[in-house]
Amino acid sequence: MEEKRFRKNVDLLDWYDALVFALAALVLIFAFCARIVVVDGHSMEPTLHEQDRLLVQSTFYKPQRGDVVVVDGYINYGKPLVKRVIAMGGDTVDIDAEQGIVYVNGEALDEPYTAEPTYTEGNIGFPLTVPEGQLFLMGDNRQHSTDSRFVSVGLIDERDILGKVLWRIFPLNAFGRIK
Numbered sequence: 001m002e003e004k005r006f007r008k009n010v011d012l013l014d015w016y017d018a019l020v021f022a023l024a025a026l027v028l029i030f031a032f033c034a035r036i037v038v039v040d041g042h043s044m045e046p047t048l049h050e051q052d053r054l055l056v057q058s059t060f061y062k063p064q065r066g067d068v069v070v071v072d073g074y075i076n077y078g079k080p081l082v083k084r085v086i087a088m089g090g091d092t093v094d095i096d097a098e099q100g101i102v103y104v105n106g107e108a109l110d111e112p113y114t115a116e117p118t119y120t121e122g123n124i125g126f127p128l129t130v131p132e133g134q135l136f137l138m139g140d141n142r143q144h145s146t147d148s149r150f151v152s153v154g155l156i157d158e159r160d161i162l163g164k165v166l167w168r169i170f171p172l173n174a175f176g177r178i179k
Contacts, residue, residue, distance in 0.1 A: 035162060036169070037070050037080065043139030043146065044068070044082055047113050047178065053170035054082070054178070058163035063088065063135055065104070068165040068178050071137070071156055082165065083139055083147055084113070089132035089158075095149070097121045102138070113179075115141040122149025133158050 039052040047068065048054070056070050063069060063085050071081040087093045087104050094103040100117020102109045120143055130136050134155040139145025147153055165178045 055167040056163040070162040083137035087136040094127040118142040
Protein backbone atom coordinates (compact mmCIF):
# COMPACT_ATOMS: atom_id res chain seq x y z
CA MET A 1 0.00 0.00 0.00
CA GLU A 2 2.82 2.38 0.92
CA GLU A 3 4.57 1.66 -2.39
CA LYS A 4 1.39 2.46 -4.35
CA ARG A 5 1.06 5.83 -2.62
CA PHE A 6 4.75 6.52 -3.21
CA ARG A 7 4.35 5.70 -6.93
CA LYS A 8 1.30 7.98 -7.16
CA ASN A 9 3.30 10.88 -5.65
CA VAL A 10 6.18 10.25 -8.10
CA ASP A 11 3.73 10.31 -11.04
CA LEU A 12 2.25 13.57 -9.75
CA LEU A 13 5.74 15.09 -9.45
CA ASP A 14 6.55 14.00 -13.01
CA TRP A 15 3.44 15.80 -14.28
CA TYR A 16 4.32 18.86 -12.21
CA ASP A 17 7.88 18.92 -13.62
CA ALA A 18 6.60 18.58 -17.17
CA LEU A 19 4.11 21.41 -16.64
CA VAL A 20 6.75 23.73 -15.14
CA PHE A 21 9.15 22.95 -18.01
CA ALA A 22 6.45 23.60 -20.63
CA LEU A 23 5.49 26.92 -19.02
CA ALA A 24 9.14 28.00 -18.81
CA ALA A 25 9.62 27.12 -22.50
CA LEU A 26 6.54 29.17 -23.47
CA VAL A 27 7.74 32.15 -21.46
CA LEU A 28 11.15 32.03 -23.15
CA ILE A 29 9.62 31.65 -26.62
CA PHE A 30 7.23 34.58 -26.17
CA ALA A 31 9.87 36.73 -24.46
CA PHE A 32 12.57 36.30 -27.10
CA CYS A 33 11.27 34.68 -30.29
CA ALA A 34 7.62 35.47 -30.90
CA ARG A 35 4.89 37.82 -29.76
CA ILE A 36 1.14 38.02 -30.07
CA VAL A 37 -0.22 41.34 -31.34
CA VAL A 38 -3.81 42.53 -31.75
CA VAL A 39 -4.78 44.50 -34.87
CA ASP A 40 -6.17 47.93 -34.03
CA GLY A 41 -8.10 49.55 -36.88
CA HIS A 42 -9.03 48.86 -40.48
CA SER A 43 -5.88 49.96 -42.33
CA MET A 44 -4.81 46.42 -43.31
CA GLU A 45 -8.14 45.21 -44.71
CA PRO A 46 -8.75 42.96 -46.60
CA THR A 47 -5.60 41.13 -45.40
CA LEU A 48 -6.18 41.68 -41.66
CA HIS A 49 -9.18 42.89 -39.68
CA GLU A 50 -9.64 44.75 -36.43
CA GLN A 51 -9.14 42.53 -33.35
CA ASP A 52 -7.31 39.79 -35.30
CA ARG A 53 -4.64 38.15 -33.13
CA LEU A 54 -1.32 37.75 -34.89
CA LEU A 55 1.77 35.67 -34.17
CA VAL A 56 4.83 37.82 -34.85
CA GLN A 57 8.39 36.54 -35.34
CA SER A 58 10.48 38.96 -33.30
CA THR A 59 14.02 37.57 -33.50
CA PHE A 60 16.41 37.00 -36.38
CA TYR A 61 14.20 39.01 -38.72
CA LYS A 62 15.43 41.35 -41.44
CA PRO A 63 12.64 43.33 -43.20
CA GLN A 64 11.90 42.49 -46.84
CA ARG A 65 9.65 44.20 -49.38
CA GLY A 66 6.11 42.87 -49.19
CA ASP A 67 6.33 41.63 -45.58
CA VAL A 68 3.58 42.53 -43.13
CA VAL A 69 5.35 43.88 -40.05
CA VAL A 70 4.57 45.31 -36.62
CA VAL A 71 6.15 48.63 -35.71
CA ASP A 72 6.99 49.42 -32.10
CA GLY A 73 4.63 51.85 -30.37
CA TYR A 74 7.45 54.22 -29.40
CA ILE A 75 7.62 55.87 -32.83
CA ASN A 76 6.19 59.35 -33.40
CA TYR A 77 2.70 57.99 -34.10
CA GLY A 78 2.47 56.68 -30.54
CA LYS A 79 0.98 53.19 -30.87
CA PRO A 80 1.99 49.90 -32.52
CA LEU A 81 1.27 49.75 -36.23
CA VAL A 82 0.69 46.77 -38.49
CA LYS A 83 1.71 47.68 -42.05
CA ARG A 84 3.30 46.27 -45.22
CA VAL A 85 6.90 47.03 -46.25
CA ILE A 86 6.74 48.81 -49.61
CA ALA A 87 10.30 50.12 -49.93
CA MET A 88 13.62 49.85 -48.13
CA GLY A 89 16.77 51.95 -47.83
CA GLY A 90 17.98 53.11 -51.24
CA ASP A 91 14.61 52.55 -52.97
CA THR A 92 12.72 55.39 -54.63
CA VAL A 93 8.95 55.47 -54.10
CA ASP A 94 6.51 57.35 -56.29
CA ILE A 95 2.71 57.39 -56.27
CA ASP A 96 0.52 58.20 -59.27
CA ALA A 97 -2.64 59.13 -57.35
CA GLU A 98 -4.65 59.71 -60.53
CA GLN A 99 -4.15 56.13 -61.72
CA GLY A 100 -3.78 54.66 -58.23
CA ILE A 101 -0.37 53.09 -58.86
CA VAL A 102 2.62 52.82 -56.51
CA TYR A 103 6.06 52.68 -58.11
CA VAL A 104 9.27 51.45 -56.49
CA ASN A 105 12.47 52.13 -58.40
CA GLY A 106 10.40 53.00 -61.48
CA GLU A 107 8.44 49.72 -61.53
CA ALA A 108 4.70 49.56 -60.82
CA LEU A 109 3.93 47.27 -57.89
CA ASP A 110 1.60 44.32 -58.39
CA GLU A 111 -0.55 44.61 -55.28
CA PRO A 112 -3.33 41.99 -55.21
CA TYR A 113 -3.55 42.40 -51.42
CA THR A 114 -4.86 46.00 -51.50
CA ALA A 115 -8.50 46.90 -50.94
CA GLU A 116 -8.42 49.40 -53.82
CA PRO A 117 -5.88 51.39 -55.85
CA THR A 118 -3.78 54.07 -54.11
CA TYR A 119 -5.60 57.34 -54.83
CA THR A 120 -4.15 59.15 -51.80
CA GLU A 121 -0.59 60.53 -51.84
CA GLY A 122 -0.55 61.79 -48.26
CA ASN A 123 1.27 64.95 -47.23
CA ILE A 124 4.90 64.18 -48.07
CA GLY A 125 6.54 64.86 -51.42
CA PHE A 126 7.03 62.22 -54.11
CA PRO A 127 9.18 60.82 -55.58
CA LEU A 128 10.89 59.95 -52.29
CA THR A 129 14.19 58.11 -51.88
CA VAL A 130 14.22 56.07 -48.68
CA PRO A 131 17.42 56.57 -46.65
CA GLU A 132 19.47 53.51 -45.63
CA GLY A 133 18.17 51.90 -42.45
CA GLN A 134 14.65 53.27 -43.02
CA LEU A 135 11.47 51.67 -44.38
CA PHE A 136 8.46 53.03 -46.28
CA LEU A 137 5.33 51.24 -45.01
CA MET A 138 1.72 51.32 -46.18
CA GLY A 139 -1.53 49.70 -45.10
CA ASP A 140 -3.40 47.47 -47.54
CA ASN A 141 -6.55 49.59 -47.17
CA ARG A 142 -4.86 52.59 -48.81
CA GLN A 143 -7.67 55.14 -48.55
CA HIS A 144 -8.08 54.42 -44.81
CA SER A 145 -4.47 54.00 -43.68
CA THR A 146 -2.22 56.43 -41.86
CA ASP A 147 1.22 55.25 -42.93
CA SER A 148 4.56 56.46 -44.34
CA ARG A 149 2.73 58.74 -46.81
CA PHE A 150 1.91 61.02 -43.88
CA VAL A 151 4.26 63.15 -41.78
CA SER A 152 2.56 61.88 -38.59
CA VAL A 153 4.08 58.42 -39.26
CA GLY A 154 6.80 59.04 -41.81
CA LEU A 155 9.62 56.68 -42.61
CA ILE A 156 10.26 53.96 -40.05
CA ASP A 157 13.68 53.06 -38.69
CA GLU A 158 14.37 49.33 -39.20
CA ARG A 159 15.25 49.11 -35.48
CA ASP A 160 11.63 50.01 -34.63
CA ILE A 161 10.27 46.87 -36.30
CA LEU A 162 9.09 44.39 -33.67
CA GLY A 163 8.88 41.62 -36.23
CA LYS A 164 7.18 39.98 -39.17
CA VAL A 165 3.58 38.80 -38.97
CA LEU A 166 3.58 35.03 -39.58
CA TRP A 167 0.13 33.75 -38.68
CA ARG A 168 -3.34 34.96 -37.82
CA ILE A 169 -4.22 32.83 -34.79
CA PHE A 170 -7.62 34.34 -33.97
CA PRO A 171 -10.42 34.28 -34.98
CA LEU A 172 -10.07 30.55 -35.48
CA ASN A 173 -12.19 30.54 -38.66
CA ALA A 174 -9.56 32.80 -40.27
CA PHE A 175 -6.51 30.98 -38.85
CA GLY A 176 -3.66 30.89 -41.32
CA ARG A 177 -0.36 32.14 -42.66
CA ILE A 178 -0.15 35.84 -43.61
CA LYS A 179 1.44 36.80 -46.93
